Amino acid sequence: MQAAIRGRRSTQQSGFTMIELVVAIVLVTIFSVFLGRLLLSGVDAFNFANERKTALRRARIALLEIARDVRQIKSRTSIALAQSDSLVFTTVTDELVRYGWNGSRLSRNGTPLALNVASFSFTYYTEDGTPLQSPVLNTELIRVVDVHLTIQVSDQHVSLQTRIHPRNL
Secondary structure, X not given: XXXXXXXXXXXXXXXXXXXXXXXHHHHHHHHHHHHHHHHHHHHHHHHHHHHHHHHHHHHHHHHHHHHHHHHOEOOOOOEEEEOXXXXXXXXXXXXXXXXXXXXXXXXXXXXXXXXXXXXXXXXXXXXXXOEEOOOOOOHHHOOEEEEEEEEEEOOEEEEEEEEEOOOOO
């Protein structure tokens, strides 16, 4: 009787055929590649958003620092240079401040304030809102300063601007 049972077992073997295993491996591979690409695109989107957020934060900090300093211009005669890409003046604390844009770097007194700067400009206005041509030859006419700053993040740009009314002008 045992011989008959053994015979039945040998003819009714359970398991997978080679074709079934190959099909399962191919399906798992295709699913893994699809899932991997999906995860990578999510990581790329996160990294891009993080870079953009960091660049925006740095641009905001740069604009806030420029606005703080420009509001502190000592008097109408304390602006030494007013060009579209640079501004030099003396503050109420008698500090000489020099803002300038060179290539991709915005600096304050030679110290980098913002990097990856795609464009930067100052625009100067008189008391009645008339724009002054840069470079401003008569800096005593300046009453309002607009600052435009564009930071490049990967292939995109983040642009910010602010209007500053210096207190002592």
